[in-house]
Amino acid sequence: MSSMAEPRLITVAIHTYDHAVALKSLLEGEGVKAVLQNVNLSAPVVSSGVRVRILESDLPKALRIIENRDIFLPMPGDGEKRQDGHFILVPVDFTEHSIKAVDIAFGIGARHHSRIVLLNAFLDPDIAIPSQLSDTLSYEDVADAELRRELDTEARHTMELFAKRLRERIKSSELPAVKFTTEVLEGLPEEVITEYAKENVPSLIVMGTRESDKKGRELVGSVTAEVLDSCRIPIITIPESASFHNLSDLHHAVLFCNLDQDDILTMDALYGLFADRNLSVTLISIPDRKGGRLRRKAQSVEPLLEYCREHYPRFKYYGATMSPGNVVDDFEALGRDRHIDFIVVSNKKKNMFARLFNPSLAHRLLFHADIPMMAVPV
Numbered sequence: 001m002s003s004m005a006e007p008r009l010i011t012v013a014i015h016t017y018d019h020a021v022a023l024k025s026l027l028e029g030e031g032v033k034a035v036l037q038n039v040n041l042s043a044p045v046v047s048s049g050v051r052v053r054i055l056e057s058d059l060p061k062a063l064r065i066i067e068n069r070d071i072f073l074p075m076p077g078d079g080e081k082r083q084d085g086h087f088i089l090v091p092v093d094f095t096e097h098s099i100k101a102v103d104i105a106f107g108i109g110a111r112h113h114s115r116i117v118l119l120n121a122f123l124d125p126d127i128a129i130p131s132q133l134s135d136t137l138s139y140e141d142v143a144d145a146e147l148r149r150e151l152d153t154e155a156r157h158t159m160e161l162f163a164k165r166l167r168e169r170i171k172s173s174e175l176p177a178v179k180f181t182t183e184v185l186e187g188l189p190e191e192v193i194t195e196y197a198k199e200n201v202p203s204l205i206v207m208g209t210r211e212s213d214k215k216g217r218e219l220v221g222s223v224t225a226e227v228l229d230s231c232r233i234p235i236i237t238i239p240e241s242a243s244f245h246n247l248s249d250l251h252h253a254v255l256f257c258n259l260d261q262d263d264i265l266t267m268d269a270l271y272g273l274f275a276d277r278n279l280s281v282t283l284i285s286i287p288d289r290k291g292g293r294l295r296r297k298a299q300s301v302e303p304l305l306e307y308c309r310e311h312y313p314r315f316k317y318y319g320a321t322m323s324p325g326n327v328v329d330d331f332e333a334l335g336r337d338r339h340i341d342f343i344v345v346s347n348k349k350k351n352m353f354a355r356l357f358n359p360s361l362a363h364r365l366l367f368h369a370d371i372p373m374m375a376v377p378v
Contacts, residue, residue, distance in 0.1 A: 008055070009056070012066065014052070026072060029072070030061075036050055036051065037050070038050055061171050070179050087115040088108060090102055090206050096240055097209060097238070099208070100245075101238045104236070106175050106178050108247060115180065116181075118163070118183070119183045120183070193223070194230050205236070207227065208239075237373045237375070238372050239372065241370045250341045251279065252282070252342070255344040255345075256286055265376060271315070277314070278316070281308070282317075282318040283305060283308065284321065284322055301320075340371060345374075346376055347376060347378065348378055
């Protein structure tokens with residue numbers, strides 16, 4: 001009569017007693033059973049060379065946790081300083097398109113050794129509900145403190161569950177091991193994101209967007225559009241329909257050019273983002289709307305091409321021009337001829353009147369293209 005072999009235990013670390021207990025607690029908190037061996041039972045605290053042992057089958061997961069223990073240790077509490085260095089800000093509402101943005105941001109964070117901050121904004125009922133009040137529902141009934149506490153508690157619980165799922169994906173190597181923290185704040189999402197970015201200055205914002213037909217129906221009040229127009233941080237938008245999962249899957253970018261100094265700033269941002277990639281880049285000149293300057297500026301893309309070939313030699317360059325009044329249609333035609341998988345634009349700050357009646361190129365492309373885009377403030 002045969003019996004099944006006993007599960008094999010292996011040693012993953014040898015520590016002093018206090019450190020061994022801490023590691024055991026960390027592993028078991030993440031679902032990896034651990035035992036301590038070689039403990040002096042009469043005086044545990046003076047034990048030296050305490051072995052932390054686990055099941056052999058748990059080794060890959062345990063090593064992932066040990067090598068990235070700062071990710072799996074308890075997050076800092078409210079009020080503790082978190083943003084001490086470069087980080088990527090990722091607004092999330094837990095929908096599929098924001099989850100896709102999180103995946104892309106983790107890939108960028110791993111490549112550039114940046115931390116991630118996940119930001120969720122829940123609506124203050126004072127703002128979210130008054131326009132929907134009926135004759136039988138008073139303002140005071142809706143905007144009481146108890147409801148606000150419930151919304152806050154629910155938002156934080158949802159974020160905790162989301163963070164837990166991300167840590168599980170890191171343990172299973174589904175996501176790269178990037179340190180991340182979370183923030184939950186009350187207010188209109190576009191205002192919360194913009195204010196948070198202004199106060200903490202991330203190096204990059206990564207946001208998910210809807211498909212172009214849905215974005216068109218939701219033009220008024222689009223969170224991503226509002227952040228694009230008001231935030232002075234580089235922003236990458238990730239459409240929910242995008243088929244890629246990592247920047248390594250991108251091969252051909254289009255950079256819309258103003259043919260001035262702003263193009264150099266935008267090119268610097270693109271080159272830095274793809275620090276180790278050989279990317280093909282088409283520089284597209286958008287001439288001035290005035291016919292007198294149209295031909296002169298259309299012919300000036302070649303000097304910019306030569307400059308980029310000299311100063312950003314890792315990329316391969318092409319040139320193109322488009323009509324200033326027909327950018328979206330011309331871009332779609334170009335996309336049919338070449339496989340374009342990334343858009344880069346300079347994004348100039350505009351006042352409210354200009355934003356309403358003459359939206360930026362970034363704003364127009366956001367609502368008409370299901371292609372990832374980076375908008376660089378200039």
